Amino acid sequence: MTPYQSDDFDDESWLAQEGLEPLGDEHFMRQALQLARTASEQDEVPVGAIVVLGNKIIAGAYNQREQLADPTAHAEMIAITQAASHLNSWRLLDCTLYVTLEPCPMCAGAILQSRIPRVVFGAVDPKAGAVVSLYQILSDSRLNHRCETLGNVLAPECGRVLTEFFDRKRKLGKK
Numbered sequence: 001m002t003p004y005q006s007d008d009f010d011d012e013s014w015l016a017q018e019g020l021e022p023l024g025d026e027h028f029m030r031q032a033l034q035l036a037r038t039a040s041e042q043d044e045v046p047v048g049a050i051v052v053l054g055n056k057i058i059a060g061a062y063n064q065r066e067q068l069a070d071p072t073a074h075a076e077m078i079a080i081t082q083a084a085s086h087l088n089s090w091r092l093l094d095c096t097l098y099v100t101l102e103p104c105p106m107c108a109g110a111i112l113q114s115r116i117p118r119v120v121f122g123a124v125d126p127k128a129g130a131v132v133s134l135y136q137i138l139s140d141s142r143l144n145h146r147c148e149t150l151g152n153v154l155a156p157e158c159g160r161v162l163t164e165f166f167d168r169k170r171k172l173g174k175k
């Protein structure tokens with residue numbers, strides 16, 4: 001969504017007057033962060049993802065690899081499946097995927113398969129990231145689809161959820 005820009009129109013005050021919050025990338029990343037926190041509470045590596053279509057959240061999920069005993073149960077994979085089922089289409093046209101951690105190669109592949117045009121992520125993943133870190137799958141011109149990406153949105157918060165989770169795990173392991 002392109003925010004309305006005009007000199008004589010202050011959309012922030014208009015939104016406040018209407019009792020609405022500005023729905024920017026940070027707003028939606030906060031929703032994904034909430035899901036990451038839920039994952040952490042359930043002893044899952046805390047990554048959350050949501051799919052937004054026209055300011056509406058149509059899917060939201062968190063990593064459930066342990067609970068589902070499924071190596072493909074990453075937050076993005078579940079959210080993409082939910083969104084496709086919501087739209088009754090495998091093409092997630094006009095959607096934006098928000099995810100708290102840079103997608104891995106599997107999820108980047110699923111993002112291309114679903115034709116999502118825009119991906120916004122939080123923290124970068126130097127060990128497994130396939131958007132900017134290890135690979136640049138979403139912008140590889142040899143593939144038949146590319147998508148717009150924006151990283152580092154609320155990155156400190158998104159990263160902190162993960163480091164706190166692993167710190168806690170390490171401490172428990174030492175007991």
Ligand SMILES: [Zn+2]
Nearest residue numbers: 074103104107
């Ligand atoms: Zn993944």
